[in-house]
Amino acid sequence: xxxxxxxxxxxxxxxxxxxxxxxxxxxxxxxxxxxxxxxxxxxxxxxxxxxxxxxxxxxxxxxxxxxxxxxxxxxxxxxxxxxxxxxxxxxxxxxxxxxxxxxxxxxxxxxxxxxxxxxxxxxxxxxxxxxxxxxxxxxxxxxxxxxxxxxxxxxxxxxxxxxxxxxxxxxxxxxxxxxxxxxxxxxxxxxxxxxxxxxxxxxxxxxxxxxxxxxxxxxxxxxxxxxxxxxxxxxxxxxxxxxxxxxxxxxxxxxxxxxxxxxxxxxxxxxxxxxxxxxxxxxxxxxxxxxxxxxxxxxxxxxxxxxxxxxxxxxxxxxxxxxxxxxxxxxxxxxxxxxxxxxxxxxxxxxxxxxxxxxxxxxxxxxxxxxxxxxxxxxxxxxxxxxxxxxxxxxxxxxxxxxxxxxxxxxx
Amino acid sequence: xxxxxxxxxxxxxxxxxxxxxxxxxxxxxxxxxxxxxxxxxxxxxxxxxxxxxxxxxxxxxxxxxxxxxxxxxxxxxxxxxxxxxxxxxxxxxxxxxxxxxxxxxxxxxxxxxxxxxxxxxxxxxxxxxxxxxxxxxxxxxxxxxxxxxxxxxxxxxxxxxxxxxxxxxxxxxxxxxxxxxxxxxxxxxxxxxxxxxxxxxxxxxxxxxxxxxxxxxxxxxxxxxxxxxxxxxxxxxxxxxxxxxxxxxxxxxxxxxxxxxxxxxxxxxxxxxxxxxxxxxxxxxxxxxxxxxxxxxxxxxxxxxxxxxxxxxxxxxxxxxxxxxxxxxxxxxxxxxxxxxxxxxxxxxxxxxxxxxxxxxxxxxxxxxxxxxxxxxxxxxxxxxxxxxxxxxxxxxxxxxxxxxxxxxxxx
Numbered sequence: 172x173x174x175x176x177x178x179x180x181x182x183x184x185x186x187x188x189x190x191x192x193x194x195x196x197x198x199x200x201x202x203x204x205x206x207x208x209x210x211x212x213x214x215x216x217x218x219x220x221x222x223x224x225x226x227x228x229x230x231x232x233x234x235x236x237x238x239x240x241x242x243x244x245x246x247x248x249x250x251x252x253x254x255x256x257x258x259x260x261x262x263x264x265x266x267x268x269x270x271x272x273x274x275x276x277x278x279x280x281x282x283x284x285x286x287x288x289x290x291x292x293x294x295x296x297x298x299x300x301x302x303x304x305x306x307x308x309x310x311x312x313x314x315x316x317x318x319x320x321x322x323x324x325x326x327x328x329x330x331x332x333x334x335x336x337x338x339x340x341x342x343x344x345x346x347x348x349x350x351x352x353x354x355x356x357x358x359x360x361x362x363x364x365x366x367x368x369x370x371x372x373x374x375x376x377x378x379x380x381x382x383x384x385x386x387x388x389x390x391x392x393x394x395x396x397x398x399x400x401x402x403x404x405x406x407x408x409x410x411x412x413x414x415x416x417x418x419x420x421x422x423x424x425x426x427x428x429x430x431x432x433x434x435x436x437x438x439x440x441x442x443x444x445x446x447x448x449x450x451x452x453x454x455x456x457x458x459x460x461x462x463x464x465x466x467x468x469x470x471x472x473x474x475x476x477x478x479x480x481x482x483x484x485x486x487x488x489x490x491x492x493x494x495x496x497x498x499x500x501x502x503x504x505x506x507x508x509x510x511x512x513x514x515x516x517x518x519x520x521x522x523x524x525x526x527x528x529x530x531x532x533x534x535x536x537x538x539x540x541x542x543x544x545x546x547x548x549x550x551x552x553x554x555x556x557x558x559x560x561x562x563x564x565x566x567x568x569x570x571x572x573x574x575x576x577x578x579x580x581x582x583x
Numbered sequence: 584x585x586x587x588x589x590x591x592x593x594x595x596x597x598x599x600x601x602x603x604x605x606x607x608x609x610x611x612x613x614x615x616x617x618x619x620x621x622x623x624x625x626x627x628x629x630x631x632x633x634x635x636x637x638x639x640x641x642x643x644x645x646x647x648x649x650x651x652x653x654x655x656x657x658x659x660x661x662x663x664x665x666x667x668x669x670x671x672x673x674x675x676x677x678x679x680x681x682x683x684x685x686x687x688x689x690x691x692x693x694x695x696x697x698x699x700x701x702x703x704x705x706x707x708x709x710x711x712x713x714x715x716x717x718x719x720x721x722x723x724x725x726x727x728x729x730x731x732x733x734x735x736x737x738x739x740x741x742x743x744x745x746x747x748x749x750x751x752x753x754x755x756x757x758x759x760x761x762x763x764x765x766x767x768x769x770x771x772x773x774x775x776x777x778x779x780x781x782x783x784x785x786x787x788x789x790x791x792x793x794x795x796x797x798x799x800x801x802x803x804x805x806x807x808x809x810x811x812x813x814x815x816x817x818x819x820x821x822x823x824x825x826x827x828x829x830x831x832x833x834x835x836x837x838x839x840x841x842x843x844x845x846x847x848x849x850x851x852x853x854x855x856x857x858x859x860x861x862x863x864x865x866x867x868x869x870x871x872x873x874x875x876x877x878x879x880x881x882x883x884x885x886x887x888x889x890x891x892x893x894x895x896x897x898x899x900x901x902x903x904x905x906x907x908x909x910x911x912x913x914x915x916x917x918x919x920x921x922x923x924x925x926x927x928x929x930x931x932x933x934x935x936x937x938x939x940x941x942x943x944x945x946x947x948x949x950x951x952x953x954x955x956x957x958x959x960x961x962x963x964x965x966x967x968x969x970x971x972x973x974x975x976x977x978x979x980x981x982x983x984x985x986x987x988x989x990x991x992x993x994x995x
Contacts, residue, residue: 309833400865452815
């Protein structure tokens with residue numbers, strides 16, 4: 172890598188050379204804001220508002236009940252699933268969309284555990300997003316299994332032939348560290364365990380190759396890098412080889428082989444549709460469908476290069492301008508880094524609030540982490556430069572106010 | 584009841600006397616359509632489109648992540664729950680909104696069964712909406728319980744001291760028959776069982792008094808009489824006396840006592856928020872919140888009177904104009920009738936299709952039922968008159984085409 176030009180003009184040059192620079196115009200970003208929280212809530216794609224207005228007015232209001240067929244609402248979960256499949260290295264037919272991430276984690280963990288009835292351990296990584304652990308604990312209680320917390324630095328060390336499922340997150344929500352999906356999946360398979368990946372903090376910013384790594388299951392949200400909107404529906408991948416034996420416990424009519432026959436007994440649908448439970452959330456799925464258009468024609472390798480260029484640049488500027496005050500807890504090795512950079516600081520909460528007041532939006536995670544996410548479709552190198560400039564100014568004011576960085580919640 | 588005037592002018596007179604006649608203007612109904620399928624998908628309230636456009640543009644696009652606090656997204660499930668509570672006789676704090684009906688049925692059935700650990704039977708009524716039975720079967724398998732199908736004419740006969748939960752629907756989706764909530768709840772309590780009511784086909788058209796009948800749990804959808812939009816989120820009621828011991832199995836961060844503390848172990852929130860699992864579906868909840876404004880100032884006793892007036896009138900017109908060709912399977916007794924009228928006919932599918940072609944929208948339920956729903960806020964007596972007129976015309980054409988009514992799917 173050639174040395175980076177750390178001036179603002181240098182940042183602008185990097186943006187000019189960015190092959191994805193045109194994508195920013197696909198989003199409706201507020202003026203004067205540097206938005207580095209797309210890893211929590213993705214920015215609004217311009218296509219969403221007019222599409223949703225049409226779905227509400229013409230399809231719901233005008234078409235009424237007939238829109239289930241005439242506007243093909245009934246196939247939204249599969250249609251949107253096929254679009255997401257293209258971003259995660261999955262065949263188009265193997266991704267279902269609906270429910271929340273939590274509910275899909277639950278369905279998948281129960282179904283996976285049922286596929287290994289002779290095993291009684293579910294392994295979870297303790298720094299994972301809390302819900303993943305909560306759900307695993309809930310499933311363990313329900314099925315009489317043991318929940319085993321692994322060492323984050325070496326999840327494979329917790330694997331043995333009593334493990335039914337290894338449930339890991341691809342990118343750690345707090346540190347931004349990227350797990351090695353291929354190696355860990357292979358390690359689990361070596362002991363006969365199944366693997367479930369949580370893609371919430373990777374899909375849409377980092378290429379995922381579920382088929383390539385031979386993953387069994389994956390679940391992810393769509394409101395971060397996929398920009399589907401606040402609380403938009405989640406998705407689940409079930410490897411084709413497991414679909415016939417995938418028995419999730421929330422058996423509703425939309426996962427039935429013949430939903431409109433209204434049969435008394437449940438017969439799971441063929442394929443990934445058996446993941447479905449209730450009536451699909453049409454408005455939310457429609458917003459998501461329109462949002463996913465921002466990925467049309469985007470090469471995922473290029474997306475990754477842009478993401479790394481942004482995080483490289485952020486880290487280089489921090490090193491150059493700040494040095495000591497922050498500990499970068501995100502791995503500096505490119506192959507271990509997601510699309511965010513997290514900093515540890517005793518007054519991280521106050522720093523994040525002060526940055527927001529200056530128009531630079533990151534977020535705080537308890538107890539002392541400031542997170543900055545770099546959505547590669549709409550964050551520029553100039554944004555990165557301006558964010559670090561604001562951080563320098565905030566810290567200067569903090570040194571004056573409380574040099575020991577020991578006071579929390581002072582700046583709001 | 585005075586004799587009904589069965590002329591179209593008589594229908595118009597009934598509409599003039601309807602105290603809720605102004606409510607129709609709150610909906611965006613297509614011209615030339617008589618919409619009698621609000622029991623499947625409620626019509627579009629006019630307030631939804633502008634509100635949703637504001638939530639998307641200003642709150643998501645403009646406010647981005649800060650809208651979780653600034654636009655109070657985080658409290659949408661509770662805020663919308665309070666509005667629904669007012670329609671079902673529940674205290675404002677005891678209703679949670681989120682997930683699909685299927686998922687909430689599952690959570691509630693598991694939690695209820697766990698409250699009666701010494702009992703091993705769940706009783707379900709076999710003509711209920713299929714999902715209710717599917718979910719009960721799924722829960723029974725998961726917890727090692729027995730699923731007992733009761734006699735639809737006498738559910739209480741299946742109760743004994745081994746029953747943990749009686750799960751019933753308030754209004755039968757197919758026949759429109761209304762179950763006696765107070766009597767059946769009392770019968771279940773007499774043997775120490777808990778009761779869960781499915782309100783999908785009653786709330787918003789029929790007064791529900793959950794506290795008055797001493798119900799334990801209730802679940803309902805919001806896309807039928809509540810007009811929340813296709814696949815809008817469902818709601819769950821948990822009686823205050825049960826909330827502390829309510830342990831649903833899909834333990835996610837939004838049901839945690841301290842979601843943003845990111846603790847490793849799950850501690851259920853106080854109150855009904857423990858029903859929550861994942862991130863709330865903000866766009867769908869916002870559409871629903873705006874939609875529920877149509878009930879502002881509506882007296883539920885008046886709503887019921889209007890509903891009964893519409894179904895009385897439909898049945899009277901059928902008797903007068905048609906007589907034999909249809910069997911009315913909806914109870915003629917007012918106290919046993921929901922807000923729909925269902926007819927049995929060997930060519931029900933063809934009849935419904937022919938009516939749709941004439942602008943009268945009802946729906947077909949296998950094998951031989953034509954359903955007509957009467958949403959009391961926007962269906963008029965003139966609509967009812969026009970629908971029966973269309974039905975007479977359709978049947979006349981059918982007599983010519985296939986007098987035995989034995990051919991299905993011929994008219995499309």
